[in-house]
Amino acid sequence: MAESTIAGRPRGAWRGIPEGIRLGAARVDAVTPVERDRAVDALRAFAILGVVLGHWLVTALVADGGSGLRTASPLQHMPWLAPISWAFQTLAVFFLVGGHVATRGYTSARARGTTYGQWLRSRLSRLFKPVAAVLTLWTVTSVLLLLSGTDIDTVHTLVKLALSPLWFLLVFATLTAVTPLLLRLNPLWPLAVVLHVDLLRFGLGGPAWLGWVNVAAGWLVPFSLGAAWTRGELERRRAGWILLTGGAAATAALVAWAGYPASMVGVPGAGISNLNPPTLAAVTFGLAQCGLALLLREPLRRTMRRPLAWAAVALLNLSAMTIFLWHQTALMATTATGLLAGHLPGLHTLPDNLTWVAARLAWLPVFTLVLAACWTAFRLYEQGPRRPKGRTSRVIRSNPTPQNEKTKARHHA
Template sequence: MAGPLAALRRAAAKADAQTPASRDRALDGLRALALLAVPAGHWMLGGLTLSPDGALHNASPLTSLGFFAPASWLLQMLGVFFLVGGHSSVRSLERARERGAGTPAWLRGRAVRLLRPVLGVAAVWALLIPVLHRLGVPDGTVRTGSVLVVQPLWYIAVYLGLTALTPWCVALGRRFGGRSAAAMLAVVALVDALRYGPWADAVPSWLALVNILPGWMFAYQLGVLWAQGRLGRRAARLLLLGGGALFAALLLFFHYPASMVGVPGAARTNSHPPSLLVLALAAVQCGAAVLLRERIGRLLRRPLLWLPVVLVNLSAMTVFCWHQSAMLAVAVPGAAAFGAVPGLTTAPDSPAWVAGRLVLLPLFAAALVGIGRFARRFDGPWTSFPRAWKAVAGAGAAAFAVYALGVV
């Protein structure tokens, strides 16, 4: 036991020593926390059921376990993710301009870093689908797997769009300050009032799409303001308390769905596109993050706490792109070998399922670590890959995209 512990301490000390003094550890810690909430949320708020033909199908515990909805308030941390993203993009753009790089070059670099891992996971799945069919995996399972892999990738498209708008967000922040974020909240509130009010039947369904840009840009703009020094502790308290009051009012008096993620069969959803409840939660999360920044930074001065943050940030895109594949890597052979496994392939309709799923989380995490040892090579520059492999990867990714979009 002393040997592994000593090795862990040495690794932590090395990571601590290699971190520049100017590094904002609190931002890295917040990013790691929001990132880990993605697999935790998908693993806990998404289930699988086994049909008579042996195929796996998606199922949500929120359909039967209404008391489970508050878990989505903790596991949906996109507010923190976009807050840190906005802050980091401003700092990154400033450094690029100091080096003499233009905005197009900066944006191209950011896009390549985000899209390489997406291309990698899509290419691997394009090769994996025929292999799974040959191994006798049911078609329903393959379709379910494709949907699970594709579903989280919408975030990449949204994040790329917001990144492209960073110069305009900076300009808005300089000119209007906090009003730039408040205007986005006001737009979402107006759209929600139109689509959920007594006149909703006369409102076209496409109006909800208006919420996509201001809904997700709200927290990103707060991050831009934070980087500009325009989001202090006083504003953070207003976000925390005001967002909390708005969140409670929307739930208690305006009957918004309690779940922050979509529930199959529900007439309304908060997340696609984002509703005002999503922005209220984001305000609470962002306010808390700003208020806790110094405390988090002090905690992460401890090498043993800093090491996991470093590892998560270094593997950010691997975790994001491959966490659903890790769950499937456990569920598919588990279903083939054992059939109905509590918490894995049984209906998510009881507290026993929740307990079983909690027990399985370490197994999913271990599978993700194992996959990550292979998949991390897609995150960095592909200079070591032959040109022919890159062409095959591009074609395979395109084929998987067509297949997956057809399934979704």
């Protein structure tokens, strides 16, 4: 007798999972168009989680003896932990996916007769609607803190951390706005700009402000790689291997012989930051990450056929901006509330030993719960009101793979 199934999956595969979760995951899986490329959503989800976990692990708010807080980093006191930044600095993957989705979406919109202005308004509204809630809350919070007598340096530290994700949105929005110009751009052009900027800055003693050119040029490299993905130029695994090995070798050489920091995130007190603004080492490291992401597409597509895995990724993508914008607030809310109980290890203490690292890992579930509370309170700014029955959620709209596009073409032929 054939084994009974739920939504096409063996019942044994669901054992131990609550029925409500099983049915919900099966429903999300069932209504997702078969042509959607679920690997794109998985890569975006991993990129968001990498940024969130990275910030939670390397950002410390140290109590300075009174009620004030100052920023510190375990990478400042334990530089041998730099590989942590290699695992969790995943912005290049986010820009890769963003470039792929933007160029594919614009091409599709143009084919439907949608104007550039209509397409851009739709894209940017999804990015910036959640920002209003963050700005409003932190404006009110800052005023209340100052009125209560909180040290202005502490308020500056908190506001700077809370609003730090906004730089990313500004860069991402700018690149999205110029998507029509990037449809044919070779990623080697912005890479050449980054190379020459760093050569002028570090090799020839040029002005430091030149580095800010790399804020646009540096992130344009993975964004334009996403456009190349849309054009079908990165479908062969060879492309992924070239990017992974070439980017990793270039980064290792820059760190070992050119004096670039090993950490791929900024470290307080360091003379050079690889991220603020992006350096050539950060960009080559991003190329390696993009190569790995491309190589993982097929394994991710297979994994995302599992309803539970796909439902988790789909729901995370539905709230990606809310999670991104509020994760620093969750960290700071936990830290500030914890001060009522004294200076707690891993939360208010100096991050200068492995005891702090172990304690910080223990705080991650608490940060997650506070972030969940923020998500509950503010997710409607991103998701909007409940959809009318019969209208498809944007999290499960068509997002075709090249293979499925070919299948559809043969079918219609």
